[in-house]
Amino acid sequence: MRRALPFLLLAVALAAPIHAQTALPPAPYADRQLDDPALEAKATALMHTIRCLTCQSQSIADSNASMASDMRSEIRERIARGEDPEAIRAWLIERYGDWISYKPTAEPILWPLWGAPVLLLGVGGALAFRRIRKHRKGSA
């Protein structure tokens, strides 16, 4: 609720992390696209799923924080060197834990999250289906 106020605070939070920003210009590939569109697409897709460390709740692709731009550069350079996006994700998770990936990993603790859709659809579907069949029998 109250998305409005929060949204503006979001702008503040993004633009001004508590940590002061450096005067140094951004890293080379922080906001420069890779020449190969296919590689750039891979990098962008990955960046949208990596959580910014210094902001509260944004991906590094949507953040002005200097650390996020350094990480964008790091990711683009690694992709340009031919690294696999999922390998880069694993490399980051090894250092920062599952928290850094917006895409839930296959860790056992996250299994219920992937099971939830099946469970909810199954239970809900069964309830609804039984009702309809029952009614039919009753009316037949």
Next chain:
Amino acid sequence: MIAETGLAALWLAAMLAGLQLLLAWSAVAQGNDDARRLIRPVAIAQGVLTGLAMALLILLFIRSDMSVYLVAANSHSAKPFIYKFAGAWGNHEGSMLLWVAVMSVAGAAVALFERELDRRTHIATLGAQAAISLGFYAFLLFASNPFKRLDPPAVDGQGLNPLLQDPGLAFHPPTLYLGYVGLSVAFSFAVGALLTRAVDARFARAIRPWVLAAWIMLTIGITAGSYWAYYELGWGGWWFWDPVENASLMPWLAATALLHSATVLATRDALRAWTIMLSVIAFAMSMIGTFLVRSGILTSVHAFAVDPTRGSFILALLGIYIGGALALFALRVHTVNEGARFDAVSREAMLVVNNLLLCVILGLVFVGTLYPLLTEMMGVRVSVGPPYFNAIIGPLAIALMAALIFGPLLRWRRDETGAVLRRAAPALIAVVLALGAVIAFAPRPVGWLTAFGFAAAAGVAVASIAPLWKRNLRRTPLFTYGMVLAHLGCAVSLAGMASESAFSQERLAAARPGDRFEIAGTTVAFDSVMPIAGPNWTAMQATLTVSRNGHVIGVAKPQARFFTDPPTPTTESVQMTRWNGQLYLVLGDALEDGRWQLRIWWKPFVTLIWFGGGLIAFGGALALVGRVRRGRKQGRAAATMAEPGAAIPAGATA
């Protein structure tokens, strides 16, 4: 004196709410006739008093009365009038007062205008509404008094964060509040109906205008909030699956489901218990949303007025009201018989599919939002973000759209599969054509989810206007037009989402004045960058000339702004809207050797996302007007008949 009057009005209103609860109990449980007669004036007086309290708070803000703590902490004498006005609810205490005021004014409206219900259920409903209000009065008076005095008065106020001074922001919160409060009324109706065991079509017809109104407000609130995030953040995204965004989405999902199940109940007298359950869930989601946002329990960048003690208070209210309602449900619902029967191929069945999918989506948003909290308590910190929600919700949303293609084309009670398919043929052809077109002509490969998104949008667009087919358009009821427009809005919005995600183009550049860029057939010339100053900020402003085929189509001036107090850099992006999309321009950081970071996006048909949202809300508004008019007419007709609440002919309602 104004502040004291306001506080006194609040106390008096709280006492009246207590009285209203007692009267309702006396009338319903003991059949006391005096209580029955008294309860309506009491409810109306309560509405008038809280309305007065809210008006007085606004007056204090307008007069910049710095002897009131809330004004001193959140306003400033030099602020523009409109923000003084809106500042009254731009803080925790004021917004809670607004909540209570809207709630009791709504209660007064229920007392005044409700004609559908039998008197006993009506009074039980007013009692339930008083009970909910009491909790919020307690919260307001004991934990967040908006009229607290400041002694000695402040010389001037601390001002409002300059970023919060935005016309959209000023009227966004009341919009959502109206939505939440509308759902609280539906909740009270549900509790009232459970208490008097009067869960029937009349109950559904009584809650429907309230749910519709609430749903319209929530739709507007979410649509506006999304557009806001889009232009304010400067990264081109329009939905982030942030906890606070999810908190606003959940009540909307529940209200959407409730709207449809109430239609089944009103028309066919089926889904009785389920509709009651949804009424409870919808209000629960409103309060849980409030709780998630205000308590700061989840990490969100949108955190507003975060305070764990307030969180505890809201949690206690949640426990009492929702827990109480669920217990009442468990105790009473077996006395509610299941209602009319229906076939597997019928509009009822398709609306059940609609409800199933909406509730599964709601459940998954709920689980996904709270899951990080759960694992954190087990010592593991995880993030659940867009990759999860998009992957899970996307296919379900498309399935929902598929149900939407068939739903309005099905007949109530029973239908023939062959006939349905014939009626749906144009829509199904549109689906196939759209899918083929996307696969054959898309400038770049499109993911299957997006491709189905386009296909579903095309199908829904055709199917949504099908109910008007071969009908006398002048005699078609207003609420049918409302439904058609709302469903069409879903198609429009979905098309915008699919187009944005599939065909957006991005151009990041380190540019010097004089450089030119090409994006999607458009040329952006970077003419200059200059420092400029505003009332409380300084900025670097770029001048970008945008042209197409040699013709200048506009000049954009995006800024990198820096607010002085508090020191806050912001990005002022520029959106240039064309009929077929938006050019999104951002000026970023200064780089070495006089170059500037420019971010340029071309987002084809992105505006359809919010245009569709607006269409949905407008359709809802038409339906609301249509329903209220029809209700009035029937109310008059019923008054002349011996048996009130005679069932509407099945085909007459949409």
Next chain:
Amino acid sequence: MKRSLILWIPLVGYLIFLGIASLGLNRDQQTTIQSRMIGKPVPGIELPAASSSNPALSTKEMADGKPRLLNVFASWCVPCAAEAPVLAQLAREGVRIDGVAIRDARADVDAFLARHGDPFQRIGLDARSTLQFYLGSSGVPETFVVDGKGVIRYQHIGAIGPQDVDTILAKLREAEI
């Protein structure tokens, strides 16, 4: 009987939610991200010298038999200036401290050291946060305790205050064994 039990399921589910919510509300909210590199060797990275007076830093050379601190800081970071006196005190007590200056420039680091003192042996310039990512560090200042074999033993997030000195010294002693 069975049906009436089913009707209580929503309430039970809801109470579970309330329980989780109230536990969550009263928990200590973590706002920092702990590095997962504790117990693992310091990644080997060679960084150029960040200041005019201190040699460059190669983290490959950290396994020299004795524990030390690796302080991640920056001249533009306000809390880093606040922790400078504490670092100076640790250095006086014989603690060996290497620094990593994040996103910094040599002139700025020189000015920072001139103003706040120089407790560092070597300082590497990490212009693009590379070593920071390798360390799993998420901000400045942060301080890692590295043992004689070059293995990270402890991470302190935020400025080291006078009250943290004992902990840091204890962790250094533990790292000696």
